[in-house]
Amino acid sequence: MEMDRHGFVDVDELVGKLEERFPIDKKILFEITERSDRRRFEIIGNKIRALYGHTIPVELELEENRIVKVLYHGTTLGAAYKIMKEGLKPMKRRWVHLSPTREVAMEVGQRRTNSPVILKIDVEAARNSGMRFYKATDKVYVCDAILPRYIAR
Numbered sequence: 001m002e003m004d005r006h007g008f009v010d011v012d013e014l015v016g017k018l019e020e021r022f023p024i025d026k027k028i029l030f031e032i033t034e035r036s037d038r039r040r041f042e043i044i045g046n047k048i049r050a051l052y053g054h055t056i057p058v059e060l061e062l063e064e065n066r067i068v069k070v071l072y073h074g075t076t077l078g079a080a081y082k083i084m085k086e087g088l089k090p091m092k093r094r095w096v097h098l099s100p101t102r103e104v105a106m107e108v109g110q111r112r113t114n115s116p117v118i119l120k121i122d123v124e125a126a127r128n129s130g131m132r133f134y135k136a137t138d139k140v141y142v143c144d145a146i147l148p149r150y151i152a153r
Contacts, residue, residue, distance in 0.1 A: 001013055001014065001017060003049075003058075004047075005058070005059050006049065006058065006059050006061070007049035007050060007058035007059075008044070008047035008048065008049045009047065009048060009049070010046060010047060011026060011029065011043065011046045011047065011048050012026070012046065014029070014048060015029055029048070030043065033048065039051065039137035039138065039139065039140075040052065040137075051136045051137055051140070052095065052097060052136040052137070052140050052142055055092055055093055055094065057094065058094070062134035062135065062136060062142070063134065063135070064132050064133065064134055065133050065134060065135045065141065066127070068100065068123050068133065068135075068141065069122075069123055069124040070120060070121065070122065070123055070124070071098035071099060071100060071120075071121045071123050071133070071141050072098065072099045072100075072101065072102050072104070072105035072118055072119065072120055072121065073088060073096075073097075073098055073099065073105055073108075073118070073119045073121060073151075074099065074105035074106055074107070074108040074109025074110070074116040074117070074118055074119075075109055075112070075116060075117055075119065076109070076112050076113045076116065076117065077113070077115070077117050079112075079117075080117035080119060080153065083119060083148070083151060084119075084148055084151060084153070085148060086148065087145060087146050087147045087148045087151065088119075088121075088145060088146040088151065089145050090144070090145065095134075095142035095143065095144065096142065096143050096144065096145055096146060097140055097141075097142055098121060098133075098140070098141040098142065098143065099139060099140070099141070100138070100139065100141065102118050104139050105118045105119075106118060117153065118153075119151050119152065119153060120151070120152045120153070121146055121150055121151055122150045122151075122152070123150075125149075125150055126143075126146060126147070126150040129150075131143060131144070131146070131150075132144070
């Protein structure tokens with residue numbers, strides 16, 4: 001499929017590809033997009049894209065958030081130890097994903113473990129050192145990486 005530099009693909013082309021393997025139509029795609037709790041996808045006109053979770057370069061043109069002071073990250077115990085030493089890194093993705101509340105971070109962390117560790121990010125201090133944070137959706141914030149000194153358990 002052809003994707004533009006902003007990550008958009010044609011909805012009809014996407015539905016055509018999905019129909020090859022799944023019983024899906026345009027209506028179902030729109031319902032999934034609109035009802036998604038974390039608003040992963042966005043549809044504008046007849047184009048659709050992911051708002052976060054990219055593994056390839058995409059120009060999202062997100063607006064920098066300069067208000068939020070604290071964000072959270074839900075993870076496994078093993079990953080938490082590594083993060084506290086090395087910081088948060090995007091790994092195979094383009095961005096580090098953060099949550100606006102402990103509750104949302106808990107939901108995210110529970111995808112990998114029944115007992116997630118919730119890390120607290122001092123966004124205000126990180127921002128003062130030059131880091132930038134962006135609001136992808138109401139439940140997802142993103143940034144390049146976070147140094148360990150801005151992370152607490």
